[in-house]
Amino acid sequence: MHQIYYIESNQLNILSRKLKKDYRVFFPVTEEKNATKKTDYSYRELTVNEPFVFNPYRTVEPLKTFFTPPLDKAAEYFNQEGSIEDFPKIIIFGVKSCDIVGHKVQDFVFLEGVEVDSLYRLRRENIIFISSDCTDFKEVCHCLAWEILPYPTEGFDLNLSPLNEGYLVETGSKKGEELIQQYKEFFVIAKDTQLTARKVKRENLIERLKKHLLPQHLVSKDIVQRLIKEGYNLDTWQQFMLTCVECGGCNFICDTCHCFLLMDKKEGNINKKLKAWDACLYTNYAKVAGGANPLKTRTRRLRFRFTKKFDFFVDNLGMPACCGCGRCIEVCPGKIDIREVLKDLAKKLSVKT
Amino acid sequence: MKNIYKPQEAIVEDIIVESSTIKTFVLRLKEPFEFRTGQFVELTLPGIGEAPFTPSSDPNIKNKIEVTIMNVGRVTSLLHTSPKNISLGLRGPYGKGYPLDRFEGKDILIVGGGVGLAPLRSLLFSMFAEIDKYNKVVLRYGARTPDDIIYKESIPGWAKIKKVDVVTTVDVGDAKWKGNVGLVTTILKDLPVDLKNAVSIVCGPPIMMKFATLKLLDFGFKPQDIFLSMEKNMSCGLGKCGHCRMGRYYVCKDGPVFTYEQLKELHDIWD
Ligand code: SF4
Ligand code: SF4
Ligand code: SF4
Ligand code: FES
Numbered sequence: 001m002h003q004i005y006y007i008e009s010n011q012l013n014i015l016s017r018k019l020k021k022d023y024r025v026f027f028p029v030t031e032e033k034n035a036t037k038k039t040d041y042s043y044r045e046l047t048v049n050e051p052f053v054f055n056p057y058r059t060v061e062p063l064k065t066f067f068t069p070p071l072d073k074a075a076e077y078f079n080q081e082g083s084i085e086d087f088p089k090i091i092i093f094g095v096k097s098c099d100i101v102g103h104k105v106q107d108f109v110f111l112e113g114v115e116v117d118s119l120y121r122l123r124r125e126n127i128i129f130i131s132s133d134c135t136d137f138k139e140v141c142h143c144l145a146w147e148i149l150p151y152p153t154e155g156f157d158l159n160l161s162p163l164n165e166g167y168l169v170e171t172g173s174k175k176g177e178e179l180i181q182q183y184k185e186f187f188v189i190a191k192d193t194q195l196t197a198r199k200v201k202r203e204n205l206i207e208r209l210k211k212h213l214l215p216q217h218l219v220s221k222d223i224v225q226r227l228i229k230e231g232y233n234l235d236t237w238q239q240f241m242l243t244c245v246e247c248g249g250c251n252f253i254c255d256t257c258h259c260f261l262l263m264d265k266k267e268g269n270i271n272k273k274l275k276a277w278d279a280c281l282y283t284n285y286a287k288v289a290g291g292a293n294p295l296k297t298r299t300r301r302l303r304f305r306f307t308k309k310f311d312f313f314v315d316n317l318g319m320p321a322c323c324g325c326g327r328c329i330e331v332c333p334g335k336i337d338i339r340e341v342l343k344d345l346a347k348k349l350s351v352k353t
Numbered sequence: 354m355k356n357i358y359k360p361q362e363a364i365v366e367d368i369i370v371e372s373s374t375i376k377t378f379v380l381r382l383k384e385p386f387e388f389r390t391g392q393f394v395e396l397t398l399p400g401i402g403e404a405p406f407t408p409s410s411d412p413n414i415k416n417k418i419e420v421t422i423m424n425v426g427r428v429t430s431l432l433h434t435s436p437k438n439i440s441l442g443l444r445g446p447y448g449k450g451y452p453l454d455r456f457e458g459k460d461i462l463i464v465g466g467g468v469g470l471a472p473l474r475s476l477l478f479s480m481f482a483e484i485d486k487y488n489k490v491v492l493r494y495g496a497r498t499p500d501d502i503i504y505k506e507s508i509p510g511w512a513k514i515k516k517v518d519v520v521t522t523v524d525v526g527d528a529k530w531k532g533n534v535g536l537v538t539t540i541l542k543d544l545p546v547d548l549k550n551a552v553s554i555v556c557g558p559p560i561m562m563k564f565a566t567l568k569l570l571d572f573g574f575k576p577q578d579i580f581l582s583m584e585k586n587m588s589c590g591l592g593k594c595g596h597c598r599m600g601r602y603y604v605c606k607d608g609p610v611f612t613y614e615q616l617k618e619l620h621d622i623w624d
Contacts, residue, residue, distance in 0.1 A: 074356075074358035074359075075356050075358040075359035075360075076359070077359050077360050077362075077397070077399070077442055078362055078399065078440065078442070109592075109593055110593060113591070113592045113593065113606065114447075114591055114592055114606050115357045115591055116354070116357070117357060117593060118354040118355065118356055118357065119356070121354070232620060258593070258595060259594055259595035259596065260588070260589075260593075260594050260595075261588050261594065261596075262358060262403060262588050262589060262594070263402070264397060264398070264399070264400050264401055264402050264403060265400060266399070266400030271397075271399045271400050271442070272400075273358050273359070273360075273397075273403075275358070278588075278594070278595070278596070280595070285586070285596065286585070286586045286596065287586060288584060288585065288586050289404060289425045289426030289427075289428070289429060290423075290425045290426070290558075290584075291425075292559060292584075292624065293624075294585070294621055294624040296624075300621075304598075307600075308595070308598065311600075311601070312598060312600070312601055315601040316601065
């Protein structure tokens with residue numbers, strides 16, 4: 001069902017500028033000019049004359065920022081709120097496989113359950129993902145450990161795989177196919193030799209990533225819930241908590257963390273409800289008005305983050321809420337490494353990884 | 354499509370003082386509103402903040418609800434100093450509430466502590482309205498002091514309803530108090546219920562719920578026949594914001610009423 005096309009790099013440059021007419025176009029950029037250096041990428045809105053940049057791995061910021069910004073307007077009340085504002089159509093380039101898998105959790109939270117978050121849905125409907133294969137990885141990357149391949153297989157609208165002086169473009173949704181049809185003069189159907197070349201490139205990266213990951217003996221998807229359940233009372237939590245400064249960074253940077261707090265504010269005569277990101281590593285996250293706090297210690301809060309990801313979501317969504325992007329590892333000032341926490345549980349429970 | 358975070362307007366029609374720290378707010382809704390007993394609502398003090406409460410009124414009364422609120426936090430203390438006729442925001446109802454169909458034909462033991470009698474009053478009203486459906490309703494209620502007893506004027510009247518049996522106690526009495534003195538667990542003995550056909554419903558402060566549950570298990574209630582109203586930090590009420598998680602559940606959407614059977618394997622449920 002997925003169609004695969006080919007587009008030349010200079011054509012993609014022209015196309016991305018054309019897309020600006022109908023969409024706000026975001027793509028990852030880096031300040032680092034030397035392409036051989038490992039560097040960080042961040043989304044920026046395309047200005048008129050920039051060339052298209054290919055990011056070899058994920059951006060610094062999580063994809064969720066496009067759907068739930070750190071501080072969002074949730075509602076106005078006691079006045080006739082105009083129908084929900086028009087949301088601009090957005091195209092995001094450079095989304096990676098881990099981002100897409102992580103985003104399933106956000107979709108599950110905000111689109112399913114007892115009620116749908118209408119603003120989230122509006123954004124979801126108006127955002128197009130143009131994902132791409134990873135051609136490199138960061139030290140903290142561990143998608144493969146969770147059986148997530150470093151190239152997207154579903155959940156994208158279009159996916160780019162760099163090849164020679166251009167890109168193979170795979171369609172993954174109706175939205176993606178329509179976009180191709182709208183600009184069909186830019187694309188040709190991919191040749192079999194090109195498909196073979198893509199396969200080889202993908203396999204090569206997997207081999208490299210395996211070489212990086214195998215010596216780490218990471219915990220796998222099928223044992224992680226068991227470790228969390230059986231390791232509930234181990235001293236792992238106590239030990240790793242020691243360097244936690246409760247900054248909430250690991251929560252905010254994570255593509256699967258979705259917690260927020262509703263806040264009220266008056267602006268002029270208008271009452272507003274705001275939706276602000278919250279972090280379960282914060283002291284008052286679970287505190288009730290009467291003063292009781294089931295998560296009064298850092299030990300409990302750190303463990304809560306892990307039980308949420310690897311127990312709650314396995315039970316409720318059928319998958320762990322971690323895609324191995326490694327963002328939380330990079331961001332943590334306390335050097336708390338999710339890979340090491342899980343490995344410590346395995347070691348103490350004498351479970352082979 | 355409706356915005357799930359937008360509250361509707363509710364006017365505070367009356368404020369009834371229940372004790373020195375507890376007041377009942379009578380709210381008139383502008384739009385049609387119905388709830389099932391045991392479900393909760395989120396009340397907003399406009400521009401200031403929001404907090405969850407379980408209505409204490411009869412769910413058969415439409416477009417008007419009563420919410421009994423203890424002055425314990427930022428939002429509740431401001432509510433306590435608010436005058437009548439102000440507008441509050443209201444979202445909900447949320448959660449599953451009490452499964453009344455599972456209570457029919459049974460001996461019902463209701464155990465309340467302090468302001469925990471508020472949600473239970475709504476349950477009692479629903480049962481009183483159809484008292485023929487239940488074998489008997491046994492209420493055991495404890496408060497810290499005689500002043501802390503809520504619905505003081507109504508309780509004697511409840512005791513007179515056929516099939517209803519009420520015993521109250523206070524932790525610490527005063528000069529005028531002639532009733533039982535002791536924790537609520539001290540009046541959970543020789544309970545006039547037939548265990549083969551009984552359920553129990555508990556609501557109160559966590560520590561009271563814990564010891565009441567242990568006592569009821571001891572008495573012979575099965576974990577699936579003990580219904581507990583859990584209190585956790587809540588923000589959205591809809592299973593989205595994450596705050597109220599308890600093990601594999603969200604208290605807001607999977608509860609707030611759970612059987613002890615559902616909770617017994619979870620960690621730290623009383624904290
Ligand atoms: S975790 Fe995997 S998919 Fe994500 S950026 Fe790294 S290599 Fe790519
Ligand atoms: S827990 Fe860490 S590695 Fe896993 S998805 Fe979140 S940020 Fe990425
Ligand atoms: S990023 Fe590290 S220090 Fe900050 S809250 Fe998370 S675990 Fe604690
Ligand atoms: S109150 Fe938000 S998830 Fe339960």
